[in-house]
Amino acid sequence: MTPTTAGISIIVGLCLLLGTGMPIAFALGLAAITGLFLDMGPDVIYVITETMFAGIANLAYVAIPMFVLMGAIVAGTPAGGDLYKALDRWLYKVPGGLVLSNIGACAIFSGMTGSSPATCAAIGKMGIPEMTKRGYPNTVATGSIAAGGTLGILIPPSVTMIVYGISTQTSIGRLFLAGVLPGIMLTAMFMAWALFDARRKGFRFKVGSLSYSLKEKLATLPRVLPLLLIITGMLFVLYGGVATPSEAAGAGALLTLVVVVLVYRLFRIRDFTGIFGSAMRESVMIMMIMASAELFAFALSSLYITQSLAATIASLQISPWALMAIINVFLLVAGMFLPPVAIIVMAAPLLFPIITQAGFDPYWFAVVLTINMEIGLITPPVGLNLFVLNSIAPDVPTKDILWGALPYVLVMLFAIVLLCIFPQIVTILPELVMGPAI
Template identity: 80%
Template sequence: MSPTLAGTLLICGLLVFLATGMPIAFALGLAAMGGLFMAMGPEVIGVVAETMFAGIGNLAFVSIPMFVLMGAIVAGTPAGADLYRALDRWMYKVPGGLVLSNIGACAVFSGMTGSSPATCAAIGKLGIPEMINRGYPSSVATGSIAAGGTLGILLPPSVTMIIYGIATETSIGRLFLAGVLPGLMLTAMFMAWAMIDARRKGFRFGAEGVYYSLRDKLAALPRILPLMLIILGVLYVLYGGVATPSEAAGAGAMLTLVVVVLAYRLFKMGTFRDIFGSGMRESVMIMMILASAELFAFALSSLYITQSLAETIASLEVNRWVLMAVINVFLLVAGMFLPPVAVIVMSAPLLFPIVVQAGFDPYWFAVVLTINMEIGLITPPLGLNLFVINGIAPQVPTREILWGALPYALVMVLAIIILCLFPQIATILPDYVMGEAI
């Protein structure tokens, strides 16, 4: 069987499984087992468990559940509400200020979670009802948070950056630094669009009948500042080489739990059960996807699909920017059907040598890849953030959420173009802090 036919059958099988509503991890695993059966026959049974375990047997993966737990602690306690209210009180006079507050809250919350769904869920539960109550159209309320939630996989500590670093054997600390300035730039671009949209549609609802004194604005800060200091501390020990990502994540999760428990006097066992249960569910989901994606990647390699695709791309005698455009289209399409974790595990090892050989910086490429994955999070058919928001606000049709998020997807395309024109936005900070990559 030719690699082209085998690849077509494998992808079609995956799409059929996904169309049934099957969980992504199971769809990837079953499709991979079908592909391996074509390549190896019944002997496939002997390699499935070993391959899946090897896919998640890296010690660096310990950092993922720890960062997820940090997010669950903040999302499952009043700390998330305080974060949201603090930003709202400082920006309430700005036209469309409530939208800006939600985008800003998503950006800050991303630094505590590294997870897009967790960011959407935590900020959406507070922000969407408040925006709708103040008169914002439901498409604006839901679309802005669906898009703002995507910042969770770009700003550090990003789970997708950790996975990219492990898959390509690149520095996770440098990857985190590479995402800082692009993440802040994208946050500013989201806010700029929100202000333009607010002025264009005449949103003034943030200031009507609401007044906060300086004392009100400062009231929520004492509870927020310790959490911000923890984030800065985690990033410092990572970039300063004081601790590994796993050690930093574990210490960050522990300190976050202690601060939240003491600040809000959360001593009930039910609170701890909910926090750890939420963190465990999301962590297990991510690790299952990682294990299944590793099996799927092994199937692609066993059928010689990966090698054939790499040879085809490498043999293209085109300008390197045309090559990058082809790669971006591939990533956009893949991101529409698969979650970022699965796309990175399967595509990063394939694309990494091609990108490096073409003369592109691998850390810059990680940022471009991540923004592509962000677009996939708010575009159908998968659009994970769209479904998260729909679960939070079931009264809002998915079509309205999509239309509200679409302008932000175009903003992300513009951000990719800016990064292609000025790659230093992604590379200057890691080069300054950690020295130029060899």
């Protein structure tokens, strides 16, 4: 079997398995095992467990469940609601202010979780009912949160940046810094579109019951500021070289837990069973996908599929920007079918030498790749954020969620173009803080 035939067979088999509704981790693993069995025979049994375990046996991956736990603590307690209320009270007079509050809450919540589904679920549970109650159309209510939730994998700390850093042997601290300005830029672009859309559709809410005094605005800050200080402190120790990502994530999760317990007086065990159960489920799901994706990548390599593809791409007589356009199309299509973690584990080691040989900065590429993955989170058929919103707002038709998210897809595509024209948006902060990349 030639590498081309083997590659087509495995990809088609994977698509068929995903089409049955099989969990992504199992589909990746089964497709990989089938391909390896055809190549190695029964001896494949000796490499499955070792390869999968080696794929996740990295101390740096400890940061992932810790960041997930941080998000679960905030989402599963009144802390998330207070964060949302604080933004709403300060922005309620702005046309479309509630949409801006949702996007802003998503951006801040992203700094506590590093996870898009967690961000989308936490803010969506509070934001969608509130917006529909105030007369916002379903498309506006769900689209803004679907898009805002994607910021969870760009704004540091980011789970996907951790996976990219480990897969490509690049600095996770530098990757986090690289995502700061693009994350702020994309948040501002989302807000700009939301404000324009609100003015265009005439959303000017001046309901008397929504008037807040300065005292009421300030009342929410004492509960929100400790969480913001934890994020700031965590990022400071990361960028200052005081702690590793795993250490910072562990300390951040512990401090968040302590703050939530003391501020909201949550002293009963049953208050935390749901929090730790939710964090465990999401962490296990992510790690299973990563282990299966590692096995899938090993299968592609063993069958010389990745080597053949790399050689084909390298032999193309095209400009670096044409090559980057092809890679972006590949990432966009892959993002429609696979979660970001799986794509990064499989594709980053393959694409890394290609983009560096073409003269592109690997940290800049990490941000471009992440925005592509963000687009995949809100595009069918496997847009994870769409399914999250569908589960928390079952009364909203799926087509309304899709139409609401579409403008934000275009905004993200425009953001990629801006980063291609002005790569300094990504590179300037890492160079200022950590010096030029070696």
